[in-house]
Amino acid sequence: MSALFDALPEGPRTIAPGAVHLPGWLDLGRQRELVEACRGFGRGPVPYRSARLPGGHEMSVQTLCLGWHWQPYRYTRTADDVNGARVLDFPGWLAAWGRRALADAYGDPAAAKGYDPDTALVNFYADSARMGMHQDKDEQADLPVVSLSVGDDCLFRFGNTATRSKPYTDIRLRSGDLFVFGGPARLAYHGVPRIYPGTADPECGLTGGRLNLTMRVTGLTPLAG
Numbered sequence: 001m002s003a004l005f006d007a008l009p010e011g012p013r014t015i016a017p018g019a020v021h022l023p024g025w026l027d028l029g030r031q032r033e034l035v036e037a038c039r040g041f042g043r044g045p046v047p048y049r050s051a052r053l054p055g056g057h058e059m060s061v062q063t064l065c066l067g068w069h070w071q072p073y074r075y076t077r078t079a080d081d082v083n084g085a086r087v088l089d090f091p092g093w094l095a096a097w098g099r100r101a102l103a104d105a106y107g108d109p110a111a112a113k114g115y116d117p118d119t120a121l122v123n124f125y126a127d128s129a130r131m132g133m134h135q136d137k138d139e140q141a142d143l144p145v146v147s148l149s150v151g152d153d154c155l156f157r158f159g160n161t162a163t164r165s166k167p168y169t170d171i172r173l174r175s176g177d178l179f180v181f182g183g184p185a186r187l188a189y190h191g192v193p194r195i196y197p198g199t200a201d202p203e204c205g206l207t208g209g210r211l212n213l214t215m216r217v218t219g220l221t222p223l224a225g
């Protein structure tokens with residue numbers, strides 16, 4: 001296990017082949033660092049916003065993107081549904097966290113070494129925000145998604161690759177938890193049916209709500225978009 005991060009209070013839990021939950025992967029100091037970084041991203045050229053779905057419905061989470069801008073359901077370099085600005089570059093330190101996450105989740109440092117995420121979606125959930133069951137399938141690469149959570153606990157529902165309904169596993173994701181899904185679980189449906197307000201340790205850097213960052217490999221070329 002990495003020296004940069006505290007020893008895990010519980011070991012990794014395999015939820016499905018390719019899907020691993022590592023409770024408490026980020027210590028409180030790292031959680032605060034991530035919160036601070038995400039606050040800083042919001043002062044960048046593109047603010048957090050609630051994405052609008054093609055049917056007109058606005059998502060209840062507020063999202064900011066790094067590297068590539070995601071809008072339902074595609075990636076572009078500029079935030080065309082916000083203010084047209086180019087999103088911030090994907091930070092090198094975050095890619096390093098992603099490699100460490102993969103090494104810890106799968107116990108395969110060699111495979112983790114080549115992981116080079118080029119986009120991240122940072123989601124902020126207020127108390128009543130939620131995210132419906134969906135697949136992360138706008139990427140053109142099949143490399144794993146690395147998910148980090150800080151702030152209030154949530155109910156995270158991790159399902160199967162065929163339908164948005166059962167069978168699924170309900171997991172409580174807490175501040176500092178890492179969840180990785182790749183391989184046969186890469187296209188599994190997942191969602192966040194609820195947040196548990198007031199459950200975060202204020203020392204994590206967030207006094208309310210939940211922050212989740214997922215990093216991914218788009219498989220898009222830098223000249224596109």
Ligand SMILES: O=C(O)CCC(=O)C(=O)O
Nearest residue numbers: 121123136156192212214
């Ligand atoms: O908030 C989470 O834990 C999941 C977020 C998610 O599924 C997404 O951004 O695609």
Ligand SMILES: [Fe+2]
Nearest residue numbers: 134135136190
């Ligand atoms: Fe997702």
